[in-house]
Amino acid sequence: MNHLEYAIDIRNLNKWFSGLHALKDINVQVAEKEKIVICGPSGSGKSTLIRCINGMEEHQEGTITVTGIELKDMQTLYQIRQNTGMVFQSFNLFPHMTALENCTLAPTLVRGMKRKQAEELAMEYISRVNIADQAHKYPAQLSGGQQQRVAIARALCMQPRIMLFDEPTSSLDPEMVKEVLDTMVKLAESGMTMICVTHEMGFAKQVGDRVLFMDNGSIVESGKPEQMFDNPRTDRLQLFLSQILHS
Amino acid sequence: MAFTTRKTYRWQTTIVVVIFLFVLILCYWFLFIGQQAWLSTWVGAVGVAPDNVATYAKAVSWLVGIAVFLVSAYVLGKVPKWLQLLVTYLELLMLLVLFMTTFNIDMDFILRKLPFLITQGAFTTLYVTVVSIALAFCLALVTAIARRSSNGVAEGIATFYISLFRGLPLLLQIFILYLGLPQLGFVIKPIPVGIIALALCYGAYMSEVIRAGIQAVPLGQWEAALALGLQRRQVMRRIVLPQALKIIIPPVGNHFISMLKDSSLVSVVGVWELTYLSSTLGNRDFKNLEMLITAAGVYWVITITLEVVQRRIEHRFDSARTR
Numbered sequence: 001m002n003h004l005e006y007a008i009d010i011r012n013l014n015k016w017f018s019g020l021h022a023l024k025d026i027n028v029q030v031a032e033k034e035k036i037v038i039c040g041p042s043g044s045g046k047s048t049l050i051r052c053i054n055g056m057e058e059h060q061e062g063t064i065t066v067t068g069i070e071l072k073d074m075q076t077l078y079q080i081r082q083n084t085g086m087v088f089q090s091f092n093l094f095p096h097m098t099a100l101e102n103c104t105l106a107p108t109l110v111r112g113m114k115r116k117q118a119e120e121l122a123m124e125y126i127s128r129v130n131i132a133d134q135a136h137k138y139p140a141q142l143s144g145g146q147q148q149r150v151a152i153a154r155a156l157c158m159q160p161r162i163m164l165f166d167e168p169t170s171s172l173d174p175e176m177v178k179e180v181l182d183t184m185v186k187l188a189e190s191g192m193t194m195i196c197v198t199h200e201m202g203f204a205k206q207v208g209d210r211v212l213f214m215d216n217g218s219i220v221e222s223g224k225p226e227q228m229f230d231n232p233r234t235d236r237l238q239l240f241l242s243q244i245l246h247s
Numbered sequence: 248m249a250f251t252t253r254k255t256y257r258w259q260t261t262i263v264v265v266i267f268l269f270v271l272i273l274c275y276w277f278l279f280i281g282q283q284a285w286l287s288t289w290v291g292a293v294g295v296a297p298d299n300v301a302t303y304a305k306a307v308s309w310l311v312g313i314a315v316f317l318v319s320a321y322v323l324g325k326v327p328k329w330l331q332l333l334v335t336y337l338e339l340l341m342l343l344v345l346f347m348t349t350f351n352i353d354m355d356f357i358l359r360k361l362p363f364l365i366t367q368g369a370f371t372t373l374y375v376t377v378v379s380i381a382l383a384f385c386l387a388l389v390t391a392i393a394r395r396s397s398n399g400v401a402e403g404i405a406t407f408y409i410s411l412f413r414g415l416p417l418l419l420q421i422f423i424l425y426l427g428l429p430q431l432g433f434v435i436k437p438i439p440v441g442i443i444a445l446a447l448c449y450g451a452y453m454s455e456v457i458r459a460g461i462q463a464v465p466l467g468q469w470e471a472a473l474a475l476g477l478q479r480r481q482v483m484r485r486i487v488l489p490q491a492l493k494i495i496i497p498p499v500g501n502h503f504i505s506m507l508k509d510s511s512l513v514s515v516v517g518v519w520e521l522t523y524l525s526s527t528l529g530n531r532d533f534k535n536l537e538m539l540i541t542a543a544g545v546y547w548v549i550t551i552t553l554e555v556v557q558r559r560i561e562h563r564f565d566s567a568r569t570r
Contacts, residue, residue, distance in 0.1 A: 054474055056473070078476060078478070081475070085475075086471075088470065092465075092468060094468065094490075096489050096490055096493075105475070105477075105485065106472075106476060106477060109485070110475065151471075155474075155475070
C-alpha cells in the first residue's frame with residue numbers, strides 16, 4: 001500500500017497515558033479532500049487521536065503518516081506541523097497580538113515570509129472568514145465567534161494541506177456557533193482535507209464524507225453520516241445518539 | 248441602588264470638609280509642638296504639682312490627639328473616597344513628622360550634610376542597585392528557562408545555583424565573595440564585588456518569579472504556537488515571555504525596591520553608599536539620629552519614585568493590550 005495515496009494514514013496506533021490505554025489499535029486512512037467527522041462521548045479518545053496526528057500528543061505504537069511524511073522525529077514533526085493547521089476548543093489566540101499579528105506570526109517566522117507579503121496573505125484569509133474590519137483589534141476585544149474565526153484564519157495562513165478541528169464550537173455561545181460552522185462549511189467546499197471532532201450533527205451531515213464514532217479508545221463504528229445517524233448499527237452508538245438528542 | 252455603597256456628594260460638602268480638616272491639622276500641630284509651652288501653663292494652672300506638669304501635659308496632648316483623630320475619622324466617613332485617602336495620608340505623614348520633631352534634631356546639620364549624602368551616598372546606592380537589578384534580571388531569565396530545560400545539566404546548574412544563593416544570607420555572600428575571589432586570583436574593588444553579590448542573590452530569587460510568570464501562561468498558548476510549526480525557542484520568545492513579563496512586573500518591582508535597601512549591606516566591604524555615609528558622617532559629630540533619619544528619608548523618597556515608575560509601566564502594559 002502506498003502511503004502517498006492518503007492525506008493521513010494511521011496504522012495500528014496505540015497510546016497510553018501512564019497506564020490508561022487511551023487509543024487502542026486505531027486504523028484510519030483519510031483521502032485527499034476527504035472530510036472526516038469524529039464523535040463520541042467524553043473521554044473516548046477522539047481529541048487524543050486528532051492531537052496525535054500533528055504530534056501534540058506522543059504515541060507509543062503504530063505509525064502516523066501525514067501527507068506522505070511519517071511522524072518519527074523532531075524534523076518530521078515540524079514538517080507535519082507546517083502542513084497541518086489546528087483549531088482548538090479554547091481558541092488560544094495570542095492575547096498580546098492583534099488579529100492580524102496573530103495571523104502573520106507563523107508565516108514570517110516559520111516560512112520566512114516578508115512582513116508585507118505576510119500581511120497581504122493574512123488579510124486575504126481574514127476577509128475570507130468575514131472579519132476584515134476587526135483585523136487590528138486584540139483578541140479580548142472580539143466575541144468568541146470572531147476569535148474562533150481568527151483562529152481558523154491563523155491556521156489557514158500557513159496554507160496547510162490538512163485542517164484539524166478539535167471541538168471548535170464547544171465553548172461558544174449558541175448564537176455564535178453558526179458563524180463558525182458557516183466558515184467551516186465554506187472551507188470544506190473549497191476542497192480542504194478536514195478532520196473535525198464535533199457533536200454538530202447538522203454539520204456532519206452537510207459536509208462529512210465519513211463519520212467515526214469512538215468509544216473507550218477504539219473506533220466502534222464508521223460510515224456515511226446519514227447511515228450512521230439514521231440507522232446506527234451498534235447499541236453503543238444508538239445510546240450515544242439518544243443521549244445527545246434528548247438532552 | 249440598595250446594592251451600591253457609592254454616594255453622590257455636593258461640592259459644598261467638600262469645601263466644608265477641607266476647611267474642617269485644615270482646623271484639624273492646626274489642632275494636631277498645637278497639641279504636639281506647643282505642648283511644652285501653653286499646654287504646660289494650662290495644666291499647671293489647674294493645680295498639678297510642678298514635678299508632674301510635663302507628664303500630665305503629655306498625657307492630655309495624647310488623649311486630645313486620639314480624640315481629634317476619632318472625630319476626623321467620623322467626618323472622613325462623609326466625604327468621597329479620594330479625599331479620605333488624601334487626608335489620611337496627610338494625617339499619618341503629619342504624625343510621623345511630629346514624632347521626628349520630638350528627637351530635637353539639628354536641622355542645620357542635616358542641611359549642611361544633605362548635598363554630600365545625595366551626590367555621593369544616594370548616587371552610589373542607586374548606581375549599585377540599577378546595575379545589580381539589570382544583571383540579576385538577565386541571570387534570572389536564563390536560570391528560569393534553564394530550569395524548564397529538557398537538558399539535565401542545564402537544569403542541574405540552575406537548581407543548584409538557586410538553592411545555594413537563596414540558602415545563604417546576603418551579608419555572608421558579600422563577605423565570602425570579597426574575601427574569596429582574591430584567593431582565586433581576582434582582586435576586585437568593593438563596588439563590583441557588591442554588584443556581583445547582589446546580582447547573584449537577587450538573580451536566584453527573581454528566577455523563581457520569572458518561572459512563575461512563565462508557568463502562568465496557559466498551556467494552550469504553547470499548543471497553538473507549536474501547532475503552527477514554531478520551534479520551542481520561538482514560542483518562548485514571541486509568545487510566552489511577552490505574556491509572562493506583564494504578569495511579573497509587580498513582583499519584579501518589589502525585588503527592585505527590596506534591593507534598593509539591601510544594597511546597604513555592601514557597606515560592609517567599604518562602599519560609600521547611603522547607609523555607610525550617613526553612619527560615618529553622624530558618628531563624627533555625634534549626630535547619629537540626624538543622619539539616620541535623613542538617610543531613611545532619602546531611601547523613602549527613592550522608593551516612592553520607583554513605585555510611581557512601576558505603576559506607569561503596569562499601566563502602559565495594560566492599556567496597550569486591553570485585557
